[in-house]
Amino acid sequence: MKNLLTATTLLTMLSVAALGQNDRSRENRPLIKEETKEKVREKAQDVKEDVQEGAEKLKNRAEERAPEVKEELRETGQQVKEASQEVKEEVRTSIVEPTRARNERYGLPWYDKGSIFVGSSIGFGLGGNNGLYLALDPRIGYFFQPGFMGGVRLGYDRRLSTSFRSNQVGLFARYYPFRTRISSFVGAGYNFGRERASNVADDEKARYNSINLEIGVQFYLLKNLGLEGSLETNYYDRSNPLAGRNRGGRARVGVNYYFSRRNQ
Known part of the structure; x- marks a missing residue:
């Protein structure tokens, strides 16, 4: 019985020592492996390059479209100007001129x-x-x-x-x-x-x-x-x-x- 108690105590002490050794090993081990850090840096660099490439494409596209947009705006402005002129002419021919002619023909001095x-x-x-x-x-x-x-x-x-x-x-x-x-x-x-x-x-x-x-x-x-x-x-x-x-x-x-x- 005495030998069994001694053996049990010895096993317990060895288990505690092993757990302490494992804890010290985990404390010394880094949270993120260097390999993982390198992969993250590479991925970030890839994303950065993709963003720069996309921005450059957008810039080039905008520069290519700028003359077209400018021309479209000019055409739209011209159309608005022509429509305004048509309305002005319509008012003049349908209201102003008939009224002026009526006043000239029948108007009193x-x-x-x-x-x-x-x-x-x-x-x-x-x-x-x-x-x-x-x-x-x-x-x-x-x-x-x-x-x-x-x-x-x-x-x-x-x-x-x-x-x-x-x-x-x-x-x-x-x-x-x-x-x-x-x-x-x-x-x-x-x-x-x-x-x-x-x-x-x-x-x-x-x-x-x-x-x-x-x-x-x-x-x-x-x-x-x-x-x-x-x-x-x-x-x-x-x-x-x-x-x-x-x-x-x-x-x-x-x-x-x-x-x-x-x-x-």
Whole structure:
């Protein structure tokens, strides 16, 4: 029994010594073999060379395609230019030229360059709180170009149901695209003036300014005399809060007289 215990102890000690020797061997052994490292370096070099070769091919291809791309862009630009020219020509032949021919054939001398316009209109509109108001609007203008006029306007607004009233002076411009016996126009103006009301003291400067837009039509009545109707709205209106915003959209009817340089 004693001999068996001694033998077992001896075997155990030899096993522990062997394991320790194996551990020291693994510690001294490198993690990656030199052969494996060399293979990795060779593979990396191959990949690098493939990348360089691919980049060189792409560069050469781009250089070869550059003149073709440049030519394609030039052709595309030329096509766009030609299409734009065709659209421009179509507009000129289908709209501009017929309108010009119609104006030359049936157009009135009222709208010639150098003509003078004198007119006045009366209008009705709705201001703040749906109050009906009356508007008088004399004006004088000068045609700087055929159909294009600019001038000075005066204005007087009176609200019929309250004490509100205002006086104004302003600049305006109009354009008449069709200048025959029945003609249309669009216009815009800038106005500034003073408002008065029962809740505004006489010595208080209740001033305002506004920008108006208009569209209308004019009919030939007599030689140099026309009748117009228009709709006008305030695109921008800066007024005294005590007087209230009493100038809303309005409908106008007016009579205009034209001093033209040539006879009809």
